[in-house]
Amino acid sequence: MATDLRFRSVWRIPAERDAVRAVLGDVDGYAEWWPSILDAALANHDSGARGGHLVVRWPRAGALRLRLAPMSSADDVLAARVSGDLLGWCSWHLSTDAAGGTCVVLQQHVLLRRGALRALARIAPRRLRTDHAAVMRAGEAGLVAHIAR
Structure with a gap:
């Protein structure tokens, strides 16, 4: 399996589009509703550029930064x-x-840059996709519960 991967996930959220967009646009709040997100921040820098980070709990590779x-x-x-750890x-x-x-x-279209992920993609590509699907299911369930509050 190549380390150049494409993923596609479809979530059905029983809420209006603007409410969903507001939550997805608030990267700082991801850790509040998405169990796989350990830390998240999106900030404006002094230069005027926006950027941020995510730390994602990954089932077999620890945390992705x-x-x-x-x-x-x-x-x-x-x-x-x-x-x-990913590029794309x-x-x-x-x-x-x-x-x-x-x-x-x-x-998502990403290249795996971290050695453990590249190895997993080579020896257990289905496991990598299964892990990704689990992270996505947790995100969908968390978003539904968060918006319902």
Whole structure:
């Protein structure tokens, strides 16, 4: 398995798009509702640039340390460049579903830069995808519960 990976996750959130966008846009609050996020911050730097970090609990590789650089995008998309243990980009695409809730599609295209992840991708590619799916399921459940409060 290559260390150049693409992931796609679809979340169904029973809440209005603007409410979901507000929570997903608040990176600082991710650790409050997403059990896999150990630490998160998005800040404006003195230079005017925005950037931040995420520390993600990964089932078999400890914690992933990621840096984020927000990218310009349409109103229904939140996107960022990713660096650190991964290199690439991720985006949230939000749309209203037929029931009035929100369909969130997360897309990621990343290169694995950390040795343990590259090894896992070579010897157990299904495990890597299973771990990613578990992190995403926890995020979806956490977001649903957070918005319902």
